[in-house]
Amino acid sequence: MLNQADPNEEPMSETSVEDTIRGQISDNPILLYMKGSPSAPQCGFSLRTVQCLVDCGQRFAYVDVLSNPDIRATLPQIADWPTFPQLYVEGELVGGCDIVSEMHENGELKPLLEDAAEKAQTSAE
Amino acid sequence: MTVQETIETKLTALDPLHLEVDNESGNHNVAPGSESHFKVTIVSTRFEGMRLLDRHRLINELLADELAGPVHALAIHAYTAANWESRFGKAPMSPPCLGGSKAD
Numbered sequence: 001m002l003n004q005a006d007p008n009e010e011p012m013s014e015t016s017v018e019d020t021i022r023g024q025i026s027d028n029p030i031l032l033y034m035k036g037s038p039s040a041p042q043c044g045f046s047l048r049t050v051q052c053l054v055d056c057g058q059r060f061a062y063v064d065v066l067s068n069p070d071i072r073a074t075l076p077q078i079a080d081w082p083t084f085p086q087l088y089v090e091g092e093l094v095g096g097c098d099i100v101s102e103m104h105e106n107g108e109l110k111p112l113l114e115d116a117a118e119k120a121q122t123s124a125e
Numbered sequence: 126m127t128v129q130e131t132i133e134t135k136l137t138a139l140d141p142l143h144l145e146v147d148n149e150s151g152n153h154n155v156a157p158g159s160e161s162h163f164k165v166t167i168v169s170t171r172f173e174g175m176r177l178l179d180r181h182r183l184i185n186e187l188l189a190d191e192l193a194g195p196v197h198a199l200a201i202h203a204y205t206a207a208n209w210e211s212r213f214g215k216a217p218m219s220p221p222c223l224g225g226s227k228a229d
Contacts, residue, residue, distance in 0.1 A: 045198065080182065081185070082185050082189070082192040082193075082199075083192070083199065093178065094178070095177060095178050095181060096181070097200070098177075098181070098200055098201050099177045099178060103177075
């Protein structure tokens with residue numbers, strides 16, 4: 001798990017925030033934008049989403065939007081998705097807490113994440 | 126109109142077979158009487174053939190003003206009639222509230 005954004009950076013211009021976000025989404029096969037961190041989520045919806053991901057057993061990257069207000073303000077417009085958390089798998093928005101929970105319950109989430117992790121490993125080799 | 130009533134009214138655009146809007150703000154750290162956290166449970170034939178992501182997008186769009194304003198969190202459970210039956214059995218769906226009692 002990693003938190004990519006450097007909190008000590010100068011405030012970013014809107015274009016570079018967008019570039020940063022697009023880079024994060026394309027560089028990380030499984031990426032969660034959340035409030036807080038996986039070990040200390042700051043919102044019940046983020047907590048539940050982390051639990052679903054942890055249950056599936058694959059490593060995932062995360063970005064804490066509370067400590068990255070630029071990303072918090074910009075991502076909803078780019079993603080056309082108003083709320084957090086947001087899960088991205090292989091560059092695609094999967095959804096927020098309700099969708100991730102539903103997919104975890106109906107068994108779709110685990111194979112999706114395993115597939116993404118496997119492809120990432122193959123391309124890294 | 127309260128935020129809850131506004132949400133209910135706007136979502137009737139989806140011709141819901143069942144619609145429940147719960148104000149869950151009381152579960153969160155907000156002032157008593159707040160209308161900030163909601164849960165929507167909706168069953169509609171409009172969701173046939175739509176991915177969950179697109180169902181949620183449709184609802185988010187209808188409620189864009191509320192999400193940009195007073196609503197801080199919106200949980201969405203969007204089902205087709207078939208989804209609903211396989212999940213909850215054949216319990217009859219309650220008709221949506223049409224707001225009649227508000228006029229009393």
